Amino acid sequence: MNPFFLKILFSIGLILLINSALQAQTNRYTFEVDLKKVKDDKLQVTLQTPTIPKSEIVYCLPKIVPGTYSIYDFGRFATEFQAFDSKGKKLKVEQIDSNRWKIAKADKLAKIQYWIEDTFDSEKDNFVFEPAGTNIEEGKNFVINTFGFFGYFEGMKELPYELNFEKPTGFFGASSLKNTKTTATNDRFESGTYMDLADAPIMFNKPDTTTLIVGGAKILISVYSPNKVLSAKFVGENISTTLNAQKDYLGGKLPIDNYAFIIYLFPNMSKSGSLGALEHSYSSMYSLPEAQPEYLTQVIRDVAAHEFFHIVTPLNIHSEEIHYFDFIEPKMSKHLWLYEGVTEYFASHVQIKSGLYGLEKYIYVLKEKMNNASNFRQDLTFTELSSKCLKETADQYGNVYEKGALIGLCLDLKLHKLSNGKYSLRQLMADLSKEYGKEKPFKDEELFDKITKITGFPEIRQFFADHVEGTKPLPLKEVLGSVGISFDEEKESKRFGLGNIGLGMNEEKTGLIVSDNGEMDEMGKEMGYQINDRLIKINGKALDLQTAQEMIVDILQNAKDEDILTVEVERTVDGKKTQMELKGKMKGVPDVEKFAMKADPNATSEQVALRKAWLR
Numbered sequence: 001m002n003p004f005f006l007k008i009l010f011s012i013g014l015i016l017l018i019n020s021a022l023q024a025q026t027n028r029y030t031f032e033v034d035l036k037k038v039k040d041d042k043l044q045v046t047l048q049t050p051t052i053p054k055s056e057i058v059y060c061l062p063k064i065v066p067g068t069y070s071i072y073d074f075g076r077f078a079t080e081f082q083a084f085d086s087k088g089k090k091l092k093v094e095q096i097d098s099n100r101w102k103i104a105k106a107d108k109l110a111k112i113q114y115w116i117e118d119t120f121d122s123e124k125d126n127f128v129f130e131p132a133g134t135n136i137e138e139g140k141n142f143v144i145n146t147f148g149f150f151g152y153f154e155g156m157k158e159l160p161y162e163l164n165f166e167k168p169t170g171f172f173g174a175s176s177l178k179n180t181k182t183t184a185t186n187d188r189f190e191s192g193t194y195m196d197l198a199d200a201p202i203m204f205n206k207p208d209t210t211t212l213i214v215g216g217a218k219i220l221i222s223v224y225s226p227n228k229v230l231s232a233k234f235v236g237e238n239i240s241t242t243l244n245a246q247k248d249y250l251g252g253k254l255p256i257d258n259y260a261f262i263i264y265l266f267p268n269m270s271k272s273g274s275l276g277a278l279e280h281s282y283s284s285m286y287s288l289p290e291a292q293p294e295y296l297t298q299v300i301r302d303v304a305a306h307e308f309f310h311i312v313t314p315l316n317i318h319s320e321e322i323h324y325f326d327f328i329e330p331k332m333s334k335h336l337w338l339y340e341g342v343t344e345y346f347a348s349h350v351q352i353k354s355g356l357y358g359l360e361k362y363i364y365v366l367k368e369k370m371n372n373a374s375n376f377r378q379d380l381t382f383t384e385l386s387s388k389c390l391k392e393t394a395d396q397y398g399n400v401y402e403k404g405a406l407i408g409l410c411l412d413l414k415l416h417k418l419s420n421g422k423y424s425l426r427q428l429m430a431d432l433s434k435e436y437g438k439e440k441p442f443k444d445e446e447l448f449d450k451i452t453k454i455t456g457f458p459e460i461r462q463f464f465a466d467h468v469e470g471t472k473p474l475p476l477k478e479v480l481g482s483v484g485i486s487f488d489e490e491k492e493s494k495r496f497g498l499g500n501i502g503l504g505m506n507e508e509k510t511g512l513i514v515s516d517n518g519e520m521d522e523m524g525k526e527m528g529y530q531i532n533d534r535l536i537k538i539n540g541k542a543l544d545l546q547t548a549q550e551m552i553v554d555i556l557q558n559a560k561d562e563d564i565l566t567v568e569v570e571r572t573v574d575g576k577k578t579q580m581e582l583k584g585k586m587k588g589v590p591d592v593e594k595f596a597m598k599a600d601p602n603a604t605s606e607q608v609a610l611r612k613a614w615l616r
């Protein structure tokens with residue numbers, strides 16, 4: 001953009017701002033942001049304030065937002081905070097802390113202005129994980145996590161919000177928020193309360209979107225892929241099966257009628273170094289690497305399944321701590337086993353239930369969770385982990401996705417066993433949604449008793465007392481045994497490998513190649529791997545990136561000494577690509593297998609029937 005052009009845009013923007021300043025004050029927050037006026041990587045936020053019935057008021061940006069379980073202090077990113085009366089005269093402002101500004105003569109207040117710097121490329125300490133962050137990339141992309149830009153006056157979170165954006169021509173603002181006015185260069189979004197506003201991110205860029213209809217609900221997918229590696233269409237095709245499976249899992253109907261998947265892809269590594277997403281009631285915000293689509297298929301499916309299942313909990317089942325969320329001094333609920341644990345359990349259980357996973361793959365997923373959970377503190381109760389996760393137990397938070405999911409597993413299997421396969425965790429969630437719901441929170445203290453009452457099983461109360469409020473190890477052997485899956489925490493076994501080679505992705509990121517053959521074992525030498533050999537088939541089965549891991553694990557787990565391993569590779573010899581078959585005799589290394597699980601071939605018909613009820 002040349003400077004002359006910028007000048008014209010600037011004056012048009014100015015006229016619009018003056019116009020809106022003349023509008024009468026109402027009982028709502030009216031915000032304005034001009035996305036075409038980026039200055040020093042910042043955007044200016046203007047608020048036409050609602051009428052303030054007090055002589056002094058405090059304006060807040062959140063210290064923390066729901067779903068993140070970390071303190072981010074979004075006020076850190078605001079600068080040049082100014083307040084004005086209706087004649088444009090400045091009012092006295094005192095900054096109380098990172099997130100709050102006290103404004104004098106608030107009954108005269110008409111306008112607030114400040115600049116927001118984005119978090120994605122921030123050099124500040126305490127980096128904001130991207131799905132909860134903000135992005136200002138002039139002319140390209142804007143990630144407006146609303147809580148990062150817009151605040152509220154203390155005691156006035158319930159007023160409605162109106163957000164007005166000026167945007168570059170051709171830009172689209174993807175959000176679950178109601179868009180009440182859209183033109184080529186403007187968007188107006190409206191929401192009920194601050195809680196609703198903070199629950200809905202917006203992403204602006206040149207559109208790449210697609211819409212799916214799942215169980216009558218309209219699902220928007222919006223993708224920002226700077227190098228056009230991934231498309232919304234691909235994501236849509238990829239997650240449509242999972243979403244439909246989730247709909248069936250929830251009894252054929254979804255508790256929402258619209259939803260948005262908002263996906264930002266990093267061309268290189270994201271600054272946080274991680275990928276992931278943040279859930280909201282009607283949308284989820286993703287930050288993923290811009291890798292080859294094949295590589296991302298399972299990741300997107302898993303993450304999307306998890307985030308989408310949050311429409312059950314916390315959306316429809318949550319405690320008062322979440323319902324009346326305090327953005328400055330939050331109290332944490334003790335039920336993260338429910339919000340994150342059950343959600344994570346459902347996200348993989350739905351995949352075996354709908355046939356996307358086989359039993360082997362599902363066991364592998366569970367085993368990973370058990371392994372990961374074993375690295376966290378065993379002397380900490382899950383309720384304490386939850387309620388103190390902002391401070392004392394922050395380093396244990398990751399366990400909500402590991403042990404949390406295993407609590408879900410145990411609970412589901414216990415309910416199946418106690419009811420002879422007639423009642424499940426899914427039904428319990430449906431019953432809890434009916435009992436509570438979006439507008440009716442439960443009291444943190446009453447939930448375990450309520451669940452016991454709904455299910456009618458006192459054993460369930462004991463389960464919570466022992467394993468969620470207490471530190472007794474989860475009864476994995478017992479619950480898995482009830483569905484005919486043997487479980488040993490440690491089992492002597494033999495470990496097999498492909499020959500102790502390193503595997504990596506080829507340059508085109510379309511296949512697996514041998515990346516290291518420096519420390520091959522006896523079999524590896526017999527096979528004669530060479531660097532850059534591309535793996536085509538193993539034991540006659542074609543290898544593709546999506547299923548490679550599962551296939552190799554399957555082969556190695558079922559291997560015996562003296563088995564012949566055949567690997568067909570593509571090798572470049574004298575500049576020519578040739579395919580050849582490598583063979584070697586397998587030899588296991590004595591090993592202790594942790595968390596060994598296997599479908600028991602001698603399971604009783606009762607166990608098999610219960611397994612079917614659980615997995616079909």
Ligand SMILES: [Zn+2]
Pocket residue numbers: 279306307310339340343
């Ligand atoms: Zn989650």
